[in-house]
Amino acid sequence: MSDEVLSAVGVRVVHRSRRRELVAVERADIRLMAGQTTAVVGESGSGKTSLAMVAARLAMPSEGVVTLKGEVLGARLTLDQRADIQVIFQDAKSALDPRQTVQAGLAELRRIHEPRTDWIADEDLLSLVGLTAELLARRPHQLSGGQAQRVYIARALLLRPAVLIADEPTSALDMTVRRKIVDLLAELQARYSIAILLVTHDLAIVPTIAQQVHVMLRGSFVESGSPGDIFANPGHPYTNRLLAAAHGRLTSTESQKA
Numbered sequence: 001m002s003d004e005v006l007s008a009v010g011v012r013v014v015h016r017s018r019r020r021e022l023v024a025v026e027r028a029d030i031r032l033m034a035g036q037t038t039a040v041v042g043e044s045g046s047g048k049t050s051l052a053m054v055a056a057r058l059a060m061p062s063e064g065v066v067t068l069k070g071e072v073l074g075a076r077l078t079l080d081q082r083a084d085i086q087v088i089f090q091d092a093k094s095a096l097d098p099r100q101t102v103q104a105g106l107a108e109l110r111r112i113h114e115p116r117t118d119w120i121a122d123e124d125l126l127s128l129v130g131l132t133a134e135l136l137a138r139r140p141h142q143l144s145g146g147q148a149q150r151v152y153i154a155r156a157l158l159l160r161p162a163v164l165i166a167d168e169p170t171s172a173l174d175m176t177v178r179r180k181i182v183d184l185l186a187e188l189q190a191r192y193s194i195a196i197l198l199v200t201h202d203l204a205i206v207p208t209i210a211q212q213v214h215v216m217l218r219g220s221f222v223e224s225g226s227p228g229d230i231f232a233n234p235g236h237p238y239t240n241r242l243l244a245a246a247h248g249r250l251t252s253t254e255s256q257k258a
Ligand SMILES: Nc1ncnc2c1ncn2[C@@H]1O[C@H](COP(=O)(O)OP(=O)(O)OP(=O)(O)O)[C@@H](O)[C@H]1O
Pocket: 015, 016, 017, 022, 023, 024, 042, 043, 044, 045, 046, 047, 048, 049, 050, 051, 201
């Protein structure tokens, strides 16, 4: 398969603390394709972040193999491999260095990835994520949650990654901003042909952006397929429960607004 960018196969994640072992991922396989989004949905504690951390190479699996562009990833990544796998989290604001302006943060990334020379200019980068150059001089506390998430996405884009791992990227945002961030991710993905792994509680955003969805329960996928098929015809009672819960959440938010 020529357009497979990242795969994580046979992944098992066991968290060990002093006295016990907890199997967070029983066994999971994911394959991320260029220009496509794979979503992982599931209840809290089902193992989504544990799996995403392995795919992002921020954690080693207890078992399983991760490949990037056909190469098996070892414990240490090269600078290029690090640039190729970018991660965005829920709370962009606290992930940004509080002392650093947006511009200083971008300059630091360029220094780290020094061998690269064909950088996009700050102003163009910000405009790609729908921000004005005026924000370059700001520190994280001077940004709204939505702006901080856009800055974080801009930082990831600066490195022109092949893969973007997004763990609950919209959960800290309100409804209207959420939708805009999802639209932005979809637009950037189409433009740069990025492979996205989207971990989310927010089932409503999945059909908009994902071509494939895995439903995760206690460390395993209970269903996988296209969001259209799975959400229209859930084959597992757990998927039904997630859909019902998501629906309930939507209606309670709407009624709060009314
Ligand atoms: N570093 C860790 N050490 C020990 N246990 C952990 C660690 N990280 C996660 N766990 C446990 O592994 C299980 C899966 O956690 P994980 O964070 O992957 O779930 P999740 O699906 O991302 O949940 P949420 O939707 O709440 O973010 C949980 O029982 C959690 O307590």
